[in-house]
Amino acid sequence: MSESDKESNNVIWGGRFSSGPSAIMQEINPSIDFDWKLFAHDIAVSRAHAFMLGERGIIDAADASSIAIGLDRILSEMNAGTFSFSRALEDIHMNVEARLTELIGPAAGRLHTARSRNDQVATDFKLYVRDMIDRLNTQCRRLQWALAVKALDCADMVMPGFTHLQSAQPVTFGHHLLAYVEMLHRDRGRFSDARRRGNECPLGAAALAGTSFPIDRYMTAELLGFDRPTANSLDSVSDRDFALEVLAAGTITVLHLSRFAEEIILWVTPQFGFLKLSDAFTTGSSIMPQKRNPDAAELIRAKTGRILGAFTGLSLVLKALPLSYSKDMQEDKEPVFDALETLSLALCAMTALVKDMQPDPVAMRRAAMSGFSTATDLADWLVSRLSMPFRDAHHIAGRLVALAESGGVGLQDLSLAQMQSIEPCINEDIFSVLSVEQSVSSRISYGGTAPENVRKMAENWCEFLKEERGSDPSEGPY
Numbered sequence: 001m002s003e004s005d006k007e008s009n010n011v012i013w014g015g016r017f018s019s020g021p022s023a024i025m026q027e028i029n030p031s032i033d034f035d036w037k038l039f040a041h042d043i044a045v046s047r048a049h050a051f052m053l054g055e056r057g058i059i060d061a062a063d064a065s066s067i068a069i070g071l072d073r074i075l076s077e078m079n080a081g082t083f084s085f086s087r088a089l090e091d092i093h094m095n096v097e098a099r100l101t102e103l104i105g106p107a108a109g110r111l112h113t114a115r116s117r118n119d120q121v122a123t124d125f126k127l128y129v130r131d132m133i134d135r136l137n138t139q140c141r142r143l144q145w146a147l148a149v150k151a152l153d154c155a156d157m158v159m160p161g162f163t164h165l166q167s168a169q170p171v172t173f174g175h176h177l178l179a180y181v182e183m184l185h186r187d188r189g190r191f192s193d194a195r196r197r198g199n200e201c202p203l204g205a206a207a208l209a210g211t212s213f214p215i216d217r218y219m220t221a222e223l224l225g226f227d228r229p230t231a232n233s234l235d236s237v238s239d240r241d242f243a244l245e246v247l248a249a250g251t252i253t254v255l256h257l258s259r260f261a262e263e264i265i266l267w268v269t270p271q272f273g274f275l276k277l278s279d280a281f282t283t284g285s286s287i288m289p290q291k292r293n294p295d296a297a298e299l300i301r302a303k304t305g306r307i308l309g310a311f312t313g314l315s316l317v318l319k320a321l322p323l324s325y326s327k328d329m330q331e332d333k334e335p336v337f338d339a340l341e342t343l344s345l346a347l348c349a350m351t352a353l354v355k356d357m358q359p360d361p362v363a364m365r366r367a368a369m370s371g372f373s374t375a376t377d378l379a380d381w382l383v384s385r386l387s388m389p390f391r392d393a394h395h396i397a398g399r400l401v402a403l404a405e406s407g408g409v410g411l412q413d414l415s416l417a418q419m420q421s422i423e424p425c426i427n428e429d430i431f432s433v434l435s436v437e438q439s440v441s442s443r444i445s446y447g448g449t450a451p452e453n454v455r456k457m458a459e460n461w462c463e464f465l466k467e468e469r470g471s472d473p474s475e476g477p478y
Ligand code: ARG
Pocket: 031, 035, 090, 091, 117, 118, 121, 325, 327, 329, 330, 331
């Protein structure tokens, strides 16, 4: 094909056209600037399709094998970066086919038998999304691992637990970290669900109605690692649920990351001082020499907008779109590429931050002791030792807090006489529940913050995650 052919009139679909697209059409129409990313998937799909056509006798064996050889050659050109993509050829599918024609001649024209770009692009895109799900799942697991290891290390490190961002009850830092391990596990569950539901192969649905050729859709589905072919040809080419689902799941994941990022940002401030990050993850200010800014955490927090934005954007592309394929659907790719790659980077960055963070147990303990954080323990003592109804105990504990506050001291600093002035039955034993260590150690209910619980949970997670990871050497060290 000559360059002028390419520019003036698309030789692949241009049979009924007498003139080429206008300059503005050439601007708005192509997707190759972004869908080149699908090249490996596109070639895998064409490989499977050509093999099936050969097996079913729809094309002859010699053509099937020269198509396969040509496709392999194109793949290596693309991997080597020597392939020249043409915007005039619109998209990845036609770039591959045009090059195949250059390489093997007329046999290339047989590859598109019994398929359309509509089922082809749906299949390519599903393969991309599936690969990304697998990558994100692994990255979530690595983050869980980093958190569980740190949690084990910090199983008895006392910090304030917050509600309303007000000091509420003491917890351990390990417990706090394990909360994120749980969230990430739900995230992974959502990714796995999406993968399972989406793992049906649209190839062979052709343009929208199926085909009269005796194709074997089970064969191509199996060759491409799908569980089965999709059951309705119209749905096959118009479905983008698999992309929406992963964006929805990814949005929830990045929301989790943003909450943790926000906490890190607060905790590294001199006002909190709970954590330090190394120079590797902070930046200085060009004017204020004392600054250490937690840029990585701030960026993770901010990436949330892009990922939720992608979900919203794709939802609006699909809203009210009649069946089956419309060119609108070409707008599905950029937000998905951007969002999933962004999430992947955010997960890697968060894992690195967790490994890097240095908690300050003294600052955390000091903060845990302020704000009358053991007032609930005091009330619980009144209930269990004096058999008081919890509501009454809550009231008395409140009065004791007020007394301590007016004296500018902590609960543990009140004298027994002062306590008895409010509740005469209180005895010396009360002081055994007012320390933060005692408070956390007493919370042994399942899922509670007691260090022995946290240690056990963290150990269980480490064991589970290690087993899940297996001995795959490509995974590298955590
Ligand atoms: N580039 C197109 C896309 O990404 C491929 C499908 C084109 N199909 C068509 N009927 N024009 O959606």
